[in-house]
Each structure stands twice: as structure tokens, then as C-alpha cells.
Amino acid sequence: MTTAVRTVGIRKSYGTHEVLKGIDIDVAHGEVLCILGPSGSGKSTLLRCINHLEVPDGGYAWVDGQIIGYALRGDVLQELPVHQLRQQQSQLGMVFQHFNLFSHKTVLENVIEGPVVVRRQSRDTAIAKARALLEMVGMSAREQAYPAQLSGGQKQRVAIARALAMEPRVMLFDEPTSALDPELVGEVLEVMRRLASSGTTMIVVTHEIGFAREVADRVVVMIDGEVRECGPAQSVLSDPADPRVRAFLSRFLTETPTITTSNSE
């Protein structure tokens, strides 16, 4: 398989705190990569460095032949003008933890915004495609609703349709179910599962170990800004070599729905 995304030695610090300590990962075309790890391990920051919402302090991300945010001139990474950066970003679909739907636009307007404004497609073409995507995520009935009138799960499905409308080369998911009520997680994961089986290249930062086990081709586990484990989902999740990864995963796997009765006081 050919490489779709590669990060090369990405570093990022906030003040003296080093969030990413040189991250190298590869994602092949059509592959689903899940990034797991405890809070503060840097996995969201890595995702945001890939599409340049955060500017890395060192290293770079490469997607389908382009270095994101820079032009390589000899041994110099020349920062790109903002419109060229946006052009690149428009090819990376991003789904946020907090949805970030445009709150003053309806569901349909949200989905056609990028194609009409950035891709300069005709409104009719964009609407036809948007309706097909909304159908796919099961939101056709609510195309005239405003985001404030939707549940979290509905918002996230619209956000996925909005990202897909740009026909991105890669879909990036930043904890797409973490802000949802537990009973709404399933509907979003179901959409993502279908997307994965259609051959979409996906990088998913998530806490859903079950989803990773079932859908991911490979899993990366990050701890303290480093990749501690990387490999096929089954082997990493069931038999991690690194002791800290083992500790992290065991904590998750014991979180089975047993009812605790500790509130006896």
C-alpha cells in the first residue's frame, strides 16, 4: 500500500512543557489508524499539527505529496502564504470534539459552505451532493435545522458530512465522541464504521477502545508526547509490550459496565 500521510519528527512545546517529542507515524491509503493514550499525552495536538491548526516547532507532516504549511527549498522549510495553506487544509477533513458547526447556519448551509465558498461549486451542485451526504449520515430530515436545535450526536454526524463535502484525501477525527452523552456515541461510531469500510483514509484520536479494536487497521498508543506502541490493532490491544501501555490499557479494559456500590456513606 502507498503512504498517504507521514509525520516526520513532529515536536511541539507549550512554554517549557514538551507536548510532542518527535513523532513519526505513517498511514497508508485506505487505512484506519486509531491514536490512543491518556489525557495530556499529546494525541490531539499531533492531529492538530497534521492539519496545521497548531504550528509544529520541529518536523512536519506530509500528505499525498505535499508538506503541510511549508515549501521545501533545499534545507529550508519556507512558510506558505495563508491561501496556499488553506488550500492544503481544505484537503484534510477535520471532525472536532465539540463539533464546531457554524451556529448561524442551517445544517444544509453548513455542509455546502466549503464547496460553494472555497471550491466555487455552483449552489445547486453543492446542495445535491450535500443532500446525498446528509442521507448517508442519516440527517436528511433535519437539513433546515440550526445546530442549536440538534442533539450532540446529530451535530457530530452533520460535522462529518460537512468535512466529507470537501472530498478530503484524509479524514481526521479529534475525539469525535468524547463530548457526547453515552447513548449518542453509537450513532456517530456507526457512521465512522461505514466510512472506514468504504476505504476512506482515517486518523482517529479516540478513547473508544472497542471501536479501535473493531475498525482500526493499526493502533498507535501515545504517552507523554511519545509513541510507545504501534502496530496492528489486535496485537497492540491484547498484548502490548510496553509496561506503561499495558497499565493504560488495563485501566480501560477493566472499565466494564459493572455497577459499583461504593456510595454507601
Place this chain on the structure above:
Amino acid sequence: MTQTAEQITDASRLPSAEGLRRRALRHPGHWIGGAVIVALLALLVRSFATGNIQWAVVGEFLTAPTIIRGFVWTLLITAAALVLGIVLGFVFGMMRLSANPVMRGTAALYVWIFRGTPVLLQLLIWFNIALVFPTLYIPGLIDAKMVAVVTPFVAAVIGLGVNEGSYLTEVVRGGIQSVDRGQVEAAHTLGMTPVQTMRRIILPQTIRMILPVLGNSAAGMLKFSSLAATISMTEMLNAAQRIYFINGAVIELLFVCAIWYLAGTTVLSVIQYYLERHFGRSTVVGARPSRGLRSFFKTREA
């Protein structure tokens, strides 16, 4: 009502839910307070009705051509100065948040100067600007005597508009900053340029947020336009003054003005209500106006 509440210690003696009536708590204080205030208001109305005011004169001048003409000028000054103020507010408000320190500094200087001096003083300076620059010369555009260009109307519009703009600069800056950062990030990941993001995502949400303040501005501007009377602009207050200098009906003419100003601000608040409803349609609350307002304005349900 005076029956003492009974305490039931045995749970088996509790009455069933059916057959129990509910009685709301009485608020006798509301009635007493209301009656006192109504009485005071009645006294106030009586004082004005029997006071030394010739209400016939008020009625007579309410529609006098001079007053109406003055009110039209008042409205023109208000509208023009408000438009100027809003435009300046948005331009400088965006400059305040520019990445370019020169832009930021210029906008800060503008706010510092025009918010830091009295608007009456600014009006007088604009009116007398010809003392500083006797001629206005822009190559290929204008070459004229300043006194001919800066009429009292122009001075009033520029003075009030530039002053209002300095306040609105801060309002717009605050409005833009209160738009959720995630909205901007989403626009960027779709590939929208800074200009597209500002125009299509940030500003529409900013306008929704600052509309109540703009409503205040409009009402304030209508009233502040009376300051133009001091630079010999014959807006409504000036017109009224000219009349009472001759006929001596001071209070009557001032009341005429008060009535027109109140009419103006009332119309403005109705306009504001509709604008807020239009821009608030994407919020759940805004989508369904409260019953009270709906019946008050007799609007149909969308």
C-alpha cells in the same frame, strides 16, 4: 387559611393524592405596594395636568412645520452619524485585532482620542475646523473652502459619527473576541481565507451579539443629535428654541420635543426587536419569540 397545619407522624394516615386541592401563596405586599405607586403616579399626572403648562400650545406646535422640519433633520443626522459610526466601529474594531502592530496601535489611538474627549467639544472643533485648515484640497477630487464643505450638518454627522465609532470599536472588538475559537478553526479546516472567515463566519455571529448595543447606540444617537443645536444646526431642539425665544412658551416647546424624541426611540426599539429576532433565528430561544412579545406586536408565527 387560619387552620393550623397538621403533622402526620403515622405514614398510613397520609391522605391520597386525589381530592387534595392546592392553594397558591398570597402576596398581599404586592397589592399594597402597587396601590401606593398607582396613587403616587396619579398625583404626578394631576400635578402636570393642573400645573402651569398650556397643553393647547403643546398640541398646536406638535405638528408645526418648523418642528417637523427640525425633526426630519434630527432623523437625518441620526441616521447618517449612526451609519458612519457603525462603519468606523467595524473597521477599527477589526484593526484592533489585527496581527499588525501598526494597525492595532492606530485603532487604539483613535479610541483613546475620541472616547477620551467630550462629544460636545468634538462637535465644536469639527464645526470650527476651517480655522485650522482654511481650504480642503484633495488632488483631482476636491478643492474648496472648508467653511463651504463643513456645514453644520456635516460637522454634526462627522462629530457624532466619529465619536460613536470610537465606542463601537470596543464593542465590535469584544463581539469578535466572543465568537467561539472553534468556529474559526472549522472555517480554516474547510480552507476559508481570513477574509472569507471574517465575512461569512465571524461577522454574522458578531452582529447577532452586538445588536442590543447597536440598539442602544441608535437611541443614544437620536438624543445626542440635539447637541448639534449648539453649532447652529436647525434640528428639532434648535427649532424649538427659536420658537420659544419669540413666544415665551418654553416648557410647552420642550415638551413637544420630548414627545417626538420618545416617538423616535419607541420606533427604534420596535425595529431593534425585529432585527434581533431575524439575527437570533439560529438560536433555540430566538427561533420562538416569547408569547408576551408576540402578542404585543401581533406578529404571525413563522
